[in-house]
Amino acid sequence: MTGGALSALLYGFSLAYLVAPDTFDSAHIIEFVAGLPDFVKYAGKVLLAAPFTFHFWNGLRHLSWDMGKFLSLKGAYRAGYAVLGATAVSTVALVLM
Numbered sequence: 001m002t003g004g005a006l007s008a009l010l011y012g013f014s015l016a017y018l019v020a021p022d023t024f025d026s027a028h029i030i031e032f033v034a035g036l037p038d039f040v041k042y043a044g045k046v047l048l049a050a051p052f053t054f055h056f057w058n059g060l061r062h063l064s065w066d067m068g069k070f071l072s073l074k075g076a077y078r079a080g081y082a083v084l085g086a087t088a089v090s091t092v093a094l095v096l097m
């Protein structure tokens with residue numbers, strides 16, 4: 001679900017840039033975002049960073065399963081909690097950039 005939303009944003013912006021490059025160029029986007037209140041900027045960053053970091057860390061979890069690691073129930077839960085913790089920390093780090 002979140003991966004689909006991130007892809008839709010990427011492709012939507014790319015198509016909008018192809019259709020109307022004068023409207024969606026970098027200068028206009030920077031000007032628009034600079035005019036937004038801070039809470040909107042941070043909320044937008046969280047909405048983009050959280051699914052991105054979750055998919056990154058959970059992808060590593062799935063790769064570990066492919067290698068035969070963390071396959072027990074206890075191991076799967078521990079890896080899941082590690083993914084959630086790493087997602088929270090990396091989301092905060094990306095938002096504060």
